[in-house]
Amino acid sequence: MIIMQFLAQRVFIPKVVSTVLFHGHSSIEPSYAAASTIWFTKVVCTILVNHSQSLSVFDCDYFRKNLNPLIALGVIHHLSYGLKDPGSAFRFFQYLRINLNIIHSESSFDLLLRSLCHMGLHDSAKLVYGYMKTDGFFPQNSTLDFLVSSFTNAGRFKIAEEILIAKAESCSEKGEIVSSFVYNNFLSLLVGKNRLDEAVSFFKGHILRLQSFCPDTCSFNIVMRGLCRVGKVEDAFEFFSAMESFGCLPDLITYNTLVNGLCRVGNVDRAQLLLREVELHREFSPDVVTYTSVISGYCKSGSMEKAVTLFDEMIQRGTRPNLFTFNIIIDGFSKKGDSDSALMMYERMLNGGLKPDVVTFTSIIDSHCRTGDLDKSMKLWDEMNKRQVSPNAYTFSIQINALCKANRLNESRDLLRQMNFRKDIIPSPFIYNPVIDGFCKAGNLDEANAIVAEMEAKGCVHDKMTFTILILGHCMKGRTFEAIDIYKKMLSVGCAPDNITMSSLTSCLRKAGMASEANEIELSASNNANTGLSSLEKTTHLMSNMNIPVAV
Known part of the structure; x- marks a missing residue:
C-alpha cells in the first residue's frame, strides 16, 4: 500500500503499464512490455534517489515479483553512468543479490565493475568480482584487460595477478587460452611502474608454467626491456635463450632491446657483435635504432672514431640516420672538446635535410664553451634564434657560466634577463649563481642583490651555494x-x-x-x-x- 501511494504521488501510471506490472506480460504487445520495463526501471531509480539510505523499501512481494536481472541492469546503468553514483549502484546490486536472491546478468557485473574502477572504488570492485566468480562468470578479454590495468594502476598488483591467474585456471578447465594482449599489458604496466621483480616473478611462475598462458615474442620483449633498463643484461639474455623452447622467435625489437642494454652497461663491443648477427638475419635488418644504440655506446666511451665509422657504414647499408643519431655524435665530439668535428657533423645533418633542435645547438655551444671560443658560441646562439629554436635551461646555463668564467658579466647578465622573460623555463639556482658570484667578486653587490631579487620574483629558492656566494661577497666588501x-x-x-x-x-x-x-x-x-x-x-x-x- 505504501509503495502504491508513493508511485501515485511520484509518477503517472498508464493503464496498460499497470496491467503489465500487476498481471504479467503474456497478453501485452512486445513494445508495451519494453516500455513498461523502461518505466519500471525509472520508478526504481526514483525510489533509490529518494531512499538511498534504506533499501528495505524493496523488500516486499510487489518488488520481489517485478524486479528481475533486466531491470537490475537498467538501474545499475542509470545510477553508474547517468547519476555518476556507482556506490549506490553497488549497494542496490548487493541488496538484490543477498536479500532478494536475484542472479545478476553478466552485463550487470561487467558494467558495475567498470564504473566502480573508474571511480577508484577498487575494494567494492573486488567484492563484485568475487560475486562474479561465485555465480560462474569470468570476465571476457576486454573486461579482463580493463580490470587488470585498473587494479595495477591503482597499485593493487596482487589483486590484478589473482584475477589473471583465476582466469587462466578457468581457461585451463575449458581448454582455452588467455589473450596474450591482457597479460602482456599487465607485464608492461609492472615494468613501467618499476615493479620489475613482480613482472619477472609472474612471468616465470605463471606464464611459463600454466598451459592457458601462451607467451609470445612480445611477452619476452617486455621483460627483457625491463631487465636491460636496470642493467640486468645477463638475466635478459637468459630469457632470450629460452624463447625458442616456447616457440617464440626473436624479432628486431628483441635485438634492439639487447643491443641497447649492452651499451647501457658499457659492453659496446659485444653489442656490435649482436648488431652483426642482425645484419645476417634473413627476416629483418638492423634499423636506425640498432645502429644508433651502438653509436651512442661508442660516443659515451669516447671512442668517436668507431662511432663515426659505424655511422658511415649505416648510411652505406641504406639506413638513414635521424636527428637523434646526429645529436649523439655531435654531443660526443662536444664532450671531447672537438668543436670542429662537431660542426662538420652539424653541416652533414643540414645537408641531409634535417633541422637542428635545441639539443643540437646546446651540444655545439657547449663544445665552443669548453674550448673558450665564446665568440663562436654566441654566433651560434644568434643562429639558433634565427632558426626559431628556443634555448632551454641547460643552454642558458652553459653559455652564462662560460661568459662568467671569461669575466664577460654584462653579456651573461643580458642572457639572464632573456631567460627571466621566458615563462616556459623553470629557473634553478645553478643558472643564477655564476652571475651573482661574478658581480660579487667584481665588487658590484648592488647588481648581485638585484639578481637575487629577480631570482626570488621567479620563485627560485636559494641553495647553499647562493647564500655562501652572497655572504662571501658582502664580507669581501x-x-x-x-x-x-x-x-x-x-x-x-x-x-x-x-x-x-x-x-x-x-x-x-x-x-x-x-x-x-x-x-x-x-x-x-x-x-x-x-x-x-x-x-x-x-x-x-x-x-x-x-x-x-x-x-x-
Missing part, C-alpha cells in the same frame, strides 16, 4: 652586518651552512672587530653538532643564540 643578515636568512629557511660559509663569515667578523659574534656562531654550531640535533632544531637553536625571533 666589508658589509659585515649585511653578511650576518644573509646568514640569518639562510638559517631561517633551513639551509644548513657548510664549513666554507662558517669560516668565511667568522673570519670576516674577526677582521671587523666582532670576535665575540664570531665566537658565538662557532660555539653554537659546535654545540649543535655535539648534541645531535635535527636540522630544524639546529636552525632554531642557532637563531635563538643570535637573538633572532623564531616563528612559532
Whole structure:
C-alpha cells in the first residue's frame, strides 16, 4: 500500500503499464512490455534517489515479483553512468543479490565493475568480482584487460595477478587460452611502474608454467626491456635463450632491446657483435635504432672514431640516420672538446635535410664553451634564434657560466634577463649563481642583490651555494652586518651552512672587530653538532643564540 501511494504521488501510471506490472506480460504487445520495463526501471531509480539510505523499501512481494536481472541492469546503468553514483549502484546490486536472491546478468557485473574502477572504488570492485566468480562468470578479454590495468594502476598488483591467474585456471578447465594482449599489458604496466621483480616473478611462475598462458615474442620483449633498463643484461639474455623452447622467435625489437642494454652497461663491443648477427638475419635488418644504440655506446666511451665509422657504414647499408643519431655524435665530439668535428657533423645533418633542435645547438655551444671560443658560441646562439629554436635551461646555463668564467658579466647578465622573460623555463639556482658570484667578486653587490631579487620574483629558492656566494661577497666588501643578515636568512629557511660559509663569515667578523659574534656562531654550531640535533632544531637553536625571533 505504501509503495502504491508513493508511485501515485511520484509518477503517472498508464493503464496498460499497470496491467503489465500487476498481471504479467503474456497478453501485452512486445513494445508495451519494453516500455513498461523502461518505466519500471525509472520508478526504481526514483525510489533509490529518494531512499538511498534504506533499501528495505524493496523488500516486499510487489518488488520481489517485478524486479528481475533486466531491470537490475537498467538501474545499475542509470545510477553508474547517468547519476555518476556507482556506490549506490553497488549497494542496490548487493541488496538484490543477498536479500532478494536475484542472479545478476553478466552485463550487470561487467558494467558495475567498470564504473566502480573508474571511480577508484577498487575494494567494492573486488567484492563484485568475487560475486562474479561465485555465480560462474569470468570476465571476457576486454573486461579482463580493463580490470587488470585498473587494479595495477591503482597499485593493487596482487589483486590484478589473482584475477589473471583465476582466469587462466578457468581457461585451463575449458581448454582455452588467455589473450596474450591482457597479460602482456599487465607485464608492461609492472615494468613501467618499476615493479620489475613482480613482472619477472609472474612471468616465470605463471606464464611459463600454466598451459592457458601462451607467451609470445612480445611477452619476452617486455621483460627483457625491463631487465636491460636496470642493467640486468645477463638475466635478459637468459630469457632470450629460452624463447625458442616456447616457440617464440626473436624479432628486431628483441635485438634492439639487447643491443641497447649492452651499451647501457658499457659492453659496446659485444653489442656490435649482436648488431652483426642482425645484419645476417634473413627476416629483418638492423634499423636506425640498432645502429644508433651502438653509436651512442661508442660516443659515451669516447671512442668517436668507431662511432663515426659505424655511422658511415649505416648510411652505406641504406639506413638513414635521424636527428637523434646526429645529436649523439655531435654531443660526443662536444664532450671531447672537438668543436670542429662537431660542426662538420652539424653541416652533414643540414645537408641531409634535417633541422637542428635545441639539443643540437646546446651540444655545439657547449663544445665552443669548453674550448673558450665564446665568440663562436654566441654566433651560434644568434643562429639558433634565427632558426626559431628556443634555448632551454641547460643552454642558458652553459653559455652564462662560460661568459662568467671569461669575466664577460654584462653579456651573461643580458642572457639572464632573456631567460627571466621566458615563462616556459623553470629557473634553478645553478643558472643564477655564476652571475651573482661574478658581480660579487667584481665588487658590484648592488647588481648581485638585484639578481637575487629577480631570482626570488621567479620563485627560485636559494641553495647553499647562493647564500655562501652572497655572504662571501658582502664580507669581501666589508658589509659585515649585511653578511650576518644573509646568514640569518639562510638559517631561517633551513639551509644548513657548510664549513666554507662558517669560516668565511667568522673570519670576516674577526677582521671587523666582532670576535665575540664570531665566537658565538662557532660555539653554537659546535654545540649543535655535539648534541645531535635535527636540522630544524639546529636552525632554531642557532637563531635563538643570535637573538633572532623564531616563528612559532
